[in-house]
Amino acid sequence: MTRQLSKAERAAEREAGWAAHSKQWLEVGRPKMKARVLAEVERRGLASFMNKTRWARLCEAVYAELPFPPSFFLQTVLGERQTAMDTRPASFWGDWRELETDSFEIEWIRVVPTFSRHVAMLLPDEVLDCSDAFRDLLVRQGAPFREDEAGTFWIYGYAPADPATLTSSPETPT
Known part of the structure; x- marks a missing residue:
């Protein structure tokens, strides 16, 4: 007869499974992914x-300096190429913490520094804009970026040339 596991035992088993999965990713999956990214970076x-x-x-x-974390589009080196992106003010904040995990694969992000906040049913949404503060932050951080005609910011993890001199859109295949 099989004994039924308690909630705590089931939770411990799930935790052990997750730990094994994480260890497998860190020891095998992540190094393979990094090698694929570096090979693609070199190829291009x-x-x-x-x-x-x-x-x-x-x-x-x-998170420390802006009134809200702006939303962004993320392009990874190995990811499917982004095409049309909505540059209207987003109704959600960006989760910038996701950029800290496996940042080696980020080719670029396109940041929309505006936020549309709902006010009331019969009133138009309020649009908050942190473009100036974001631009100042990027300059102080020394981040490679360019601002486009839509008022969005492109920040480069990898690029074919110095981002300050890029004239073609990163959407163009290289």
């Missing part, structure tokens, strides 16, 4: 402009 002739420390400092500054 990209240069690295950000590292884990710089991404972490940028994320900390966003």
Whole structure:
């Protein structure tokens, strides 16, 4: 006869399974992913402009200095190429903590520094804009970025040239 596990025992088993999965990812999966990213970076002739420390400092500054963490679109080196992106003010905040995990695979992010806050049913939404504060933050952090005509900011983890001189859109395949 099989004894039924208690809630605590089931939770301990789940935790042990998760720990084993995490260990497998850190020891095998992550190094393989990093090697694939670096091979693609080399194949496309990209240069690295950000590292884990710089991404972490940028994320900390966003939470510490801005009135809200702006939303963003993320393009990874191995990910499917982003095409049309909505640059209207978002009705949600960005989760900048996700940029600190496996930041080695971030090719670029496109930040929309506006936030649309619902006020009331019969009133238009209030649009908050932190463009100036965000631009100042990027300059102080020394982050490689460019601002486009839509008022969004492109921050580069990898790029084919110095981001300050980039004229073509990062959406263009390299």
